[in-house]
Amino acid sequence: MATAVAKRLAGKTVVITGASSGIGRSTAFEFARTAAAAGGLKLVLTARRIDSLKQIATDIVAEVGEGNVKVLPVQLDVSKPDEVRGFVEKLPEEFKEIDVLVNNAGLVKGVARAPQIAEEDVNTMFNTNVTGLINMTQAILPIFLRRPNGGSGDIINIGSVAGREPYAGGSIYCATKAAIRSFTDSLRQELIASRVRVMEIDPGQVETEFSVVRFYGDKAKADAVYAGCDPLTPDDIAEVVVFVAGRRENVVVADTLIFPSHQAAAGVMHRKS
Numbered sequence: 001m002a003t004a005v006a007k008r009l010a011g012k013t014v015v016i017t018g019a020s021s022g023i024g025r026s027t028a029f030e031f032a033r034t035a036a037a038a039g040g041l042k043l044v045l046t047a048r049r050i051d052s053l054k055q056i057a058t059d060i061v062a063e064v065g066e067g068n069v070k071v072l073p074v075q076l077d078v079s080k081p082d083e084v085r086g087f088v089e090k091l092p093e094e095f096k097e098i099d100v101l102v103n104n105a106g107l108v109k110g111v112a113r114a115p116q117i118a119e120e121d122v123n124t125m126f127n128t129n130v131t132g133l134i135n136m137t138q139a140i141l142p143i144f145l146r147r148p149n150g151g152s153g154d155i156i157n158i159g160s161v162a163g164r165e166p167y168a169g170g171s172i173y174c175a176t177k178a179a180i181r182s183f184t185d186s187l188r189q190e191l192i193a194s195r196v197r198v199m200e201i202d203p204g205q206v207e208t209e210f211s212v213v214r215f216y217g218d219k220a221k222a223d224a225v226y227a228g229c230d231p232l233t234p235d236d237i238a239e240v241v242v243f244v245a246g247r248r249e250n251v252v253v254a255d256t257l258i259f260p261s262h263q264a265a266a267g268v269m270h271r272k273s
């Protein structure tokens with residue numbers, strides 16, 4: 001027996017950026033598991049690591065059954081405007097009618113403070129987290145706006161507590177996430193006459209590859225971030241993503257902030273000694 005949420009998601013096409021790892025990967029599984037009972041879900045999984053996406057696609061189909069979900073892995077670097085521009089056009093016809101865009105791809109590089117922040121890291125963070133998210137949104141919005149009643153579809157942006165509370169050693173990352181927040185809030189106002197839902201989810205600490213990327217592959221430094229903590233898992237955030245996408249059309253979960261229980265602010269973390 002399909003739940004109300006499964007029925008609402010049935011037949012939808014969902015695009016997830018940064019689906020090769022962490023929150024994006026979990027979100028792909030969660031959509032498939034939730035919608036499976038009603039069938040017809042189509043997932044477009046994008047990231048730079050195409051081999052990981054192919055494996056995730058295989059694993060999802062194996063878990064929920066071939067007849068219940070179609071998964072398309074697509075190599076896409078959101079920081080490259082040309083790749084984003086050609087993205088929709090290159091999709092097979094059956095995946096072109098996108099209903100949900102999860103703008104999740106993002107990263108932080110280093111903990112350097114001005115004036116020592118590498119220019120390359122500044123550009124990577126802004127090009128991925130901000131320009132990439134804006135370009136993806138602009139590439140897919142025309143599909144939403146062609147629909148009746150001024151248009152419909154979901155844009156779910158993954159921000160961060162860092163976008164609300166800047167901290168030393170994270171100035172660029174915090175600035176990118178604050179930019180996402182402003183863009184998201186402006187966009188919701190611009191689309192007020194449509195049925196397009198613009199939603200932001202701001203996680204606190206989640207254990208993924210995020211810190212490994214921050215410390216340029218140094219796993220020991222990444223592990224130290226979570227020492228004595230009980231962080232969120234990527235599945236915790238994925239459940240919220242699918243929850244907001246699965247509400248009745250007139251319900252917009254505009255903004256959410258999610259912490260593990262021992263976190264109370266970007267830098268306020270209780271650590272077990």
Ligand SMILES: NC(=O)c1ccc[n+]([C@@H]2O[C@H](COP(=O)([O-])OP(=O)(O)OC[C@H]3O[C@@H](n4cnc5c(N)ncnc54)[C@H](OP(=O)(O)O)[C@@H]3O)[C@@H](O)[C@H]2O)c1
Nearest residue numbers: 018020021022023047048049077078105106206208209210
């Ligand atoms: N973990 C946390 O504590 C935390 C907290 C708040 C917010 N967030 C946000 O959550 C989102 C997901 O991060 P995560 O924690 O799941 O980290 P993660 O495990 O490192 O996953 C990041 C994903 O983004 C993709 N990505 C990075 N650069 C990309 C690019 N140029 N083009 C396309 N995809 C790209 C990566 O795939 P490829 O490398 O294969 O391209 C990967 O799939 C990010 O926006 C992050 O800022 C995380």
